[in-house]
Amino acid sequence: MRLMALPAAAVLVALCAAPASAQPTTTPVPGPRDPNQPPVSAGPAIQAHAIGDAGTGLAVVRIAPDSTPTNTILPGFGERLPKQSAAEIGVGLASAQANTEAFLTYERAVAQASPMGFAVQGRAPQTPGTLVQTASPDNAAPITGGLTPPATPLDTLLKVGLLNGSVHARWNDELGPCVQPLADAKTSVATLSVLNAIPTLPSSPDLTGLLTGDTPKLDAAAKQSLIDNVKQLSAPLSQLGGLLSGTPDSGANGSLLSLPETLSAHSTVELVDLPGSANKAVRSTSTLQAASVRLLAGTAAEIRVDVVSQPTLVALSTGDKATSGITYTAPVLRVTQGGKELGTLDAANPKLDVPIGVAPGQKLPLVGDLAQGLPLLDIGVLRLQIAQLNQKDMVIDGPLQQGGATIKGYMLGATARLLDLQLLPTDALGLPNLPSALAQVSLGEQIVRAAAPNGGVVCAPVQAPPGGGGQPAPPRKDQPLAYTNAAYKTIPIFWTGTALLLIGVVVVAALPTRRRPVKTVRPTEPPAE
Template sequence: MRRWSSVPLAGLLLALVAAPALAQPPTTPVPGPRDPNQPPASAPNGPQPLGHAVGDAGTGLSVIRLGPQGVPTNTILPGFGDQLPKQSVTEFGLGLASAQVNSEAFLTTERVVTQASPFGFAVAGRAPQTPGTLVQTAIPDNPQPTTGGLPIPETPLGKLKVLNGSVQARWDEKLGPCVSPLATAKTSLAGLEVLSALPAEVPLPAKTSLISVPDTFEAHSQVRLVDLPGSKNKAVESTSTMRAVSVELAGGIKIDVVSPPTLTATATGDEATSKITYTAPLLKVSQNGKDLGTLDAAHPTIDVPLLLDLVVIKLQIAGLTEKKAAFSGNGFTGFQLGATARMLDVQLLPTDKLKLPNLPSALAQISLGEQIVRAAAPQGGVVCGTSQPVVPEQPGGQAAPPKKAPPLAYTNAAYQSIPLFWTGTGLLLAGVVVVAALPGRRRSRAGG
């Protein structure tokens, strides 16, 4: 099924990159009654799954930021925006994959949401919905994934050759999230060009595109339940993985991906055992056949001058950002954690050496391999089971027979008008029968 997403994937992915929020994924809010004394809008009917799990993973093949860290973050709370990192003037994402699980969602179709999107964009942090997204939601369950080609956007910021997507969302009506696979989303492309139409003021030599990915480039986002050591319960695991072969940049720069990155958040419900696992990428950089060095966790940055040190490309492995916190609410109490990372940042005309205030960090920043993971689990882990209705016991130890439901109360005059109508109708019919059965009087003879 390809349709417009109810939760804009680009907004979720691009917003979480700046600072990984630890709240549950955005869902439809639970409507409350006007009168606080009224019962809730709906209540579960029959046995329900015992498992509580919240997690999401987002992966973007490429995210382009124009004027990164150039505008303040707007919030509804006065003064709170000053405490948050600044946002880009414009952001544009290509090949986005998102997998979300939220057992506490009010709508059943939002328990599991998986999306593969060809593109998305945000202006000053505001992201509209984008068409062409491949989506699966659960409930109901989807035993088979949905796959297909994604429409390729026509934009001067990026060009895609072949883009495919795959999504699958699962949910067991008895065991809830205790099903495998649970939530998975993939995007893959064969060929990518970024900033293929640069302004004339940017004097890049020969090559028309700042970044080119000639080989297959894949993004994979997944949320699943894994075994919890020493317990029959489960942990929530959110994973973002990338697969790439090489990247070519303007000026004859080539980056070979020796080892792609993997980012995982595992929530057990306990801070001591919950963890973030990150396998940093290993990238070899060369220019026109000359070895320039290696990008890894120990050497995260390389500056490559293109024109007499006036035009500089900064290559950087983006550092890992983590957040952890205990929580209570949304149906359970436990522990949550999240993290973001990027395989490679390419900054065009970085401004750190200008020493001028209120400047964005670069004219443009292209991130390859954007990764976000979050996970939350209740204390003791996720319970895989089904609640059973409580049957009271008699004094002798036997279960009491089910009580007969009391008759419905009369709430208005309509309940009484119906029996009165049929009673009157019956009496009328009885009168007609009686009159018809009696012998008729003979008319008296005339003059008799």
């Protein structure tokens, strides 16, 4: 038995040491299930390097903006980040993206038209009903169709009419992004009504119980005046005293902002000619088409906002900071009420405030110039704002994507808005725990980004080296998986030990049993007498 134990121990040690002594391997990238399909992360080599993004949203609603702390896994880091809105919902999102450095081939050109997206306290689930087209492979024709908004917890704040979308993404197997169009997305909406209620305001017409606490901004007389004026309104403050309750005579449903005509968004990423060079520049463009906007439609306080000049936001990257830049055509909006002009919003005058107040004997709040000559208690402000252009840029000296080739170039981006409508409370409202902004509607949000290497994007096929070898080597098959933890060693050790234990049992059972000799005990003779 001792003679067999030594070889068995040697076998056990050798099997246990095999994984440790093996050469470290890397888990291979899985290939396609169809052998005729190209690998998801491989393809013909190209010389073009480019990144571009363009996104346009028809409307974005934010409830209690800048009121919710940002969650993060890093302790204490959330306090350094800007706060988020309690709830957000976007309508008619058109996104076009191009990225030659993407690991997956079908992510190198992406066009997407989404009917709606929403987030509650920073958490944004996926929404169905989206049109998406990706490349490669190339797509000869775009995808078009209607977009059906899904049901969301925020449906009471938003009513959306018929949405249409169109997406087109392309890719050239030899020249990569050097194709027209590269990524193109469009969305349009026929009718839209936003903020049919203000959830951050009380839903009760009696504010007595809400103003009994500590309200240092109001004295006793101001508190009583606010309570009496709100009680006489036809609806609670959550419906702006009746301005959002609808008007049966005109057929209006009641909303803070509405679109009586079509609003469309267009996002595109393309390569354009670079003057004095055979190479290309990356251009990302976001455009909006709108005719007019209505505030408090169907009421005596209705405000009309006509879009005189359409906004366009363009990011152009040539790879050189001196010749790259952001081009923004700011919108021009004319604001009128009852045929009287309240003001014009443009690059020189980007902001206009319209007061909202209550007066004794009035069943509806008074907005704008309707309160002339009446003792008015201002409870809120409608702030209209445009432009808000923000730009960022950076010099590239490294890979555009993790694991990619080192590239020197230039990247820039910008964001802008057609119209930003905020409902702000005043000190006269005096309710405790109100956010700085009760609600915010951003109509026509735009974002663009473009990046290119120095000298521009090279649109030429890869030259094969002398003697062939132009095609990349095919991936190896049957590659072993990498050892990532000790679990890979546990199973061999377990089965080896089990086998040796069984062998030992069999060997012990098979050996004959050696009987010990019986020792004869002779009786002792008694001593002679």
